[in-house]
Amino acid sequence: xxxxxxxxxxxxxxxxxxxxxxxxxxxxxxxxxxxxxxxxxxxxxxxxxxxxxxxxxxxxxxxxxxxxxxxxxxxxxxxxxxxxxxxxxxxxxxxxxxxxxxxxxxxxxxxxxxxxxxxxxxxxxxxxxxxxxxxxxxxxxxxxxxxxxxxxxxxxxxxxxxxxxxxxxxxxxxxxxxxxxxxxxxxxxxxxxxxxxxxxxxxxxxxxxxxxxxxxxxxxxxxxxxxxxxxxxxxxxxxxxxxxxxxxxxxxxxxxxxxxxxxxxxxxxxxxxxxxxxxxxxxxxxxxxxxxxxxxxxxxxxxxxxxxxxxxxxxxxxxxxxxxxxxxxxxxxxxxxxxxxxxxxxxxxxxxxxxxxxxxxxxxxxxxxxxxxxxxxxxxxxxxxxxxxxxxxxxxx
Amino acid sequence: xxxxxxxxxxxxxxxxxxxxxxxxxxxxxxxxxxxxxxxxxxxxxxxxxxxxxxxxxxxxxxxxxxxxxxxxxxxxxxxxxxxxxxxxxxxxxxxxxx
Numbered sequence: 001x002x003x004x005x006x007x008x009x010x011x012x013x014x015x016x017x018x019x020x021x022x023x024x025x026x027x028x029x030x031x032x033x034x035x036x037x038x039x040x041x042x043x044x045x046x047x048x049x050x051x052x053x054x055x056x057x058x059x060x061x062x063x064x065x066x067x068x069x070x071x072x073x074x075x076x077x078x079x080x081x082x083x084x085x086x087x088x089x090x091x092x093x094x095x096x097x098x099x100x101x102x103x104x105x106x107x108x109x110x111x112x113x114x115x116x117x118x119x120x121x122x123x124x125x126x127x128x129x130x131x132x133x134x135x136x137x138x139x140x141x142x143x144x145x146x147x148x149x150x151x152x153x154x155x156x157x158x159x160x161x162x163x164x165x166x167x168x169x170x171x172x173x174x175x176x177x178x179x180x181x182x183x184x185x186x187x188x189x190x191x192x193x194x195x196x197x198x199x200x201x202x203x204x205x206x207x208x209x210x211x212x213x214x215x216x217x218x219x220x221x222x223x224x225x226x227x228x229x230x231x232x233x234x235x236x237x238x239x240x241x242x243x244x245x246x247x248x249x250x251x252x253x254x255x256x257x258x259x260x261x262x263x264x265x266x267x268x269x270x271x272x273x274x275x276x277x278x279x280x281x282x283x284x285x286x287x288x289x290x291x292x293x294x295x296x297x298x299x300x301x302x303x304x305x306x307x308x309x310x311x312x313x314x315x316x317x318x319x320x321x322x323x324x325x326x327x328x329x330x331x332x333x334x335x336x337x338x339x340x341x342x343x344x345x346x347x348x349x350x351x352x353x354x355x356x357x358x359x360x361x362x363x364x365x366x367x368x369x370x371x372x373x374x375x376x377x378x379x380x381x382x383x384x385x386x387x388x389x390x391x392x393x394x395x396x397x
Numbered sequence: 398x399x400x401x402x403x404x405x406x407x408x409x410x411x412x413x414x415x416x417x418x419x420x421x422x423x424x425x426x427x428x429x430x431x432x433x434x435x436x437x438x439x440x441x442x443x444x445x446x447x448x449x450x451x452x453x454x455x456x457x458x459x460x461x462x463x464x465x466x467x468x469x470x471x472x473x474x475x476x477x478x479x480x481x482x483x484x485x486x487x488x489x490x491x492x493x494x495x
Contacts, residue, residue, distance in 0.1 A: 105408040166407070204410055213411035226409050228402035 016041030029080030032071035079202030102137025107160030124363020267296030426477030
């Protein structure tokens with residue numbers, strides 16, 4: 001049964017703040033972090049909760065992000081519920097330990113305010129950091145609203161700590177666009193969150209009474225088998241995610257799915273975008289539909305594991321798929337999101353034309369007009385029967 | 398070493414403490430140390446012991462019983478590094494091809 005409205009606390013919160021509240025309510029044992037823009041408020045708020053005695057977690061201020069993730073791995077290894085936050089260059093400095101966290105099967109929740117990577121140094125939003133870590137073995141969930149950031153952070157613990165999974169989860173929000181903008185957020189009562197997230201039941205934690213070794217050497221003889229385990233674990237995510245979300249929906253009435261479809265059923269052109277761009281895309285679809293153009297939107301939430309079959313099904317018989325993405329894979333056959341979508345659609349009977357628009361790098365605004373420009377181009381390309389491999393939009397050229 | 402992915406602990410964890418003992422590193426050896434008791438100070442009067450101190454694999458075994466000193470190598474773990482032979486002040490150890 002959904003929780004009655006009088007128990008729900010409604011506040012105007014930034015995306016960062018919403019996540020900090022979720023972390024507060026999730027009863028962490030340890031949060032180890034090093035501050036970086038634009039995730040700043042997550043750890044600042046959390047430290048304030050700690051200073052005010054609202055939480056029991058150990059907050060470890062470390063000397064670098066490499067150490068932050070390392071401390072998280074250690075705390076997770078003894079069986080704690082652990083989280084951290086970072087972005088951009090900080091995330092890049094965690095690089096080595098991201099792979100360690102995933103391969104050691106540590107269910108750490110890692111909230112990221114997605115930000116461009118240097119250089120030139122830039123503090124604003126794009127998805128270079130998230131796409132950079134896409135092969136690290138983390139589950140990746142990207143959020144469209146502050147409410148979704150709060151909800152997803154809570155669900156992330158259940159997903160990560162599930163015994164069929166045991167993998168770290170990245171929860172991504174668009175830097176500044178979501179991290180620093182205030183939206184209406186409905187917060188669950190503490191006791192309801194406690195009931196939902198429960199207490200972590202660790203599998204084989206470090207314990208002096210039952211000694212074991214974690215993270216040892218595995219060479220040609222065993223390494224590959226451990227990667228096989230890891231691969232199978234991440235592929236179990238969709239099923240567990242569905243269960244966790246169903247439970248969450250029961251108490252909140254909210255669910256998001258691996259991706260969200262908007263007016264896709266009869267659409268000729270389907271926009272695929274992630275995070276906050278999904279909101280803009282939906283508004284654009286509404287306006288274009290008023291003009292009689294059949295445009296739909298798929299807003300992708302789960303990038304890892306990538307819901308390839310679901311996307312192919314949702315695209316259906318559309319004539320074209322216009323991907324709008326905030327990352328570049330320099331010199332690649334397609335940029336990260338388009339690479340996944342193209343692969344997902346390869347088996348389709350009638351493959352749609354696929355357009356890959358790279359937009360919004362370094363926080364360059366992606367207004368509705370950018371989407372309209374992309375749709376106009378898509379129509380031209382459909383008419384001509386051919387399209388460029390990819391295109392940048394919103395750049396002076 | 399023939400176990401499948403689902404027959405081994407998760408993530409490379411070693412759940413049985415001290416099981417490195419089961420790994421007989423003697424198989425790595427290309428040359429084995431041979432001990433000659435004639436000039437060995439341990440055999441003579443229970444002194445020196447440089448080979449025992451320097452052996453990285455605790456494979457030099459020095460024992461004393463009723464004032465009698467004996468010497469042996471544990472070839473199950475000796476990797477044949479030759480440090481004992483190099484450290485011996487009386488050239489009482491030499492290396493031989495396996």
